[in-house]
Ligand SMILES: Nc1ncnc2c1ncn2[C@@H]1O[C@H](COP(=O)(O)OP(=O)(O)O)[C@@H](O)[C@H]1O
């Protein structure tokens with residue numbers, strides 16, 4: 001307001017013309033500079049005040065940073081710019097707050113996990129290892145995870161994909177509503193409940209033994225709703241015009257779906273499946289109930305107890321000695337790497353398969 | 358090859374809403390028929406009843422008869438898929454398949470219907486692209502994605518794709534409304550050439566275009582918003598634009614409403 005008032009007022013001829021478009025701005029390095037000042041002040045206050053938590057130092061610095069930004073920007077640049085800068089700063093601070101736990105988790109796992117993680121660790125099982133002493137490895141758990149997750153994906157991905165295709169391309173009316181409802185309910189099933197369900201059905205009623213396959217079925221229950229949901233979203237993104245273009249060429253609907261709709265969405269669909277895989281790879285509860293856990297290598301997922309990475313971590317941690325802690329951290333590192341690689345692969349596929357422009 | 362369309366007493370519904378009411382008309386083979394009329398009067402809906410695309414829409418339903426020469430498209434036992442192979446369609450917005458190359462786009466109709474004879478395909482693709490006046494512009498990049506072309510080229514690609522399956526009738530729903538004047542002219546020229554082989558029906562909002570490209574013009578109107586659209590009159594284009602029988606047509610053409 002004040003600026004337009006200046007422009008509208010009769011201008012003193014001697015004064016240089018006042019531009020209404022240009023306004024005083026803080027220099028470009030101002031946010032960084034302020035952040036540095038706030039950090040220094042935060043550390044200073046922390047040291048002087050004898051605060052022993054680094055977290056408190058950081059929070060003080062963050063609050064100082066926001067305050068300094070607001071005050072400086074509103075005095076130099078005016079209120080609108082100050083609001084803009086304040087909002088930007090708040091977002092940055094929140095971003096850092098969110099990243100700190102993630103980064104420290106990664107760092108912690110990396111540092112502690114690297115201690116015993118080597119080729120030997122990856123290629124040997126815990127068979128015959130005295131748990132109080134260093135040694136042994138996760139080969140049996142790695143095999144277990146790969147087989148259980150692989151089987152779960154083989155069950156859940158086709159079922160989920162077909163369900164989503166039905167819901168988006170064919171489903172109208174009561175049946176589709178009912179399916180959507182049950183998928184929603186399945187999304188909320190805790191993993192231990194999925195495990196108990198398979199336990200009572202497969203092991204207690206049908207009298208099968210513990211096996212990787214039993215675990216895979218529980219994992220599939222957890223995975224399916226995620227696959228349905230993400231695939232549904234991807235199929236909805238395919239423009240209707242493409243379906244109509246294909247139908248208008250005299251292509252039957254099922255072929256339109258297979259040759260036009262699915263290829264257009266395949267990047268997103270694979271990403272969704274990969275993320276679902278990553279999500280179930282860390283489940284330990286169903287494994288505990290259904291796969292039982294084992295120190296030996298068992299390559300057959302259909303017969304007998306197996307291990308898995310999350311189960312191995314749980315087991316080693318429960319042993320509660322130095323050597324087993326080290327093994328637990330190393331296994332955690334491997335699990336995180338596994339999930340990250342899956343994520344990267346998913347992104348790669350999504351980019352590679354994205355419709356070209 | 359081209360066939361006559363004979364529509365009688367045709368109404369189309371979206372659920373319980375009647376979008377067009379009791380339309381009867383004849384479309385001559387090897388001619389261009391233009392549909393004009395205000396937005397929402399049911400031109401697209403009517404066009405889509407002519408190749409059974411209307412029923413693809415949720416709740417879409419049709420009453421009445423559409424005779425293609427002497428076969429009723431809505432007769433018992435008629436397969437909508439074969440109808441659509443006989444009556445092709447070009448849409449308002451160019452919609453090439455984004456995952457396919459230019460070549461694959463043109464070949465799509467044949468390939469997706471299980472025709473894989475490579476040598477014939479090459480020939481058909483070339484013939485169709487030439488037919489759509491696009492061959493010279495794309496012959497060196499047949500394997501590049503179709504979505505990399507300009508809007509006008511994409512629309513001609515869609516026309517090539519439609520004529521590659523050798524339909525008898527070609528329906529076009531405002532094929533130039535998303536294009537610049539030069540691309541529009543290219544497509545209008547193309548329509549002039551295609552009419553020696555196909556029966557063409559084109560919806561357009563552009564009076565000059567209707568006057569330029571069509572032999573017959575049908576004017577649709579609706580009494581009010583929410584009322585079903587009706588065919589007001591259909592006649593030789595020259596007559597519609599110089600001396601229409603119905604006052605509403607003259608009002609619409611001279612820009613007094615709509
Ligand atoms: N998918 C649809 N569902 C319900 N109503 C529709 C749908 N498409 C069109 N309509 C209605 O049908 C009438 C005719 O529409 P349309 O055929 O698109 O008109 P035009 O092409 O002449 O502009 C309009 O009232 C429109 O709201």
Ligand SMILES: [Mg+2]
Nearest residue numbers: 400401402530
């Ligand atoms: Mg329309």
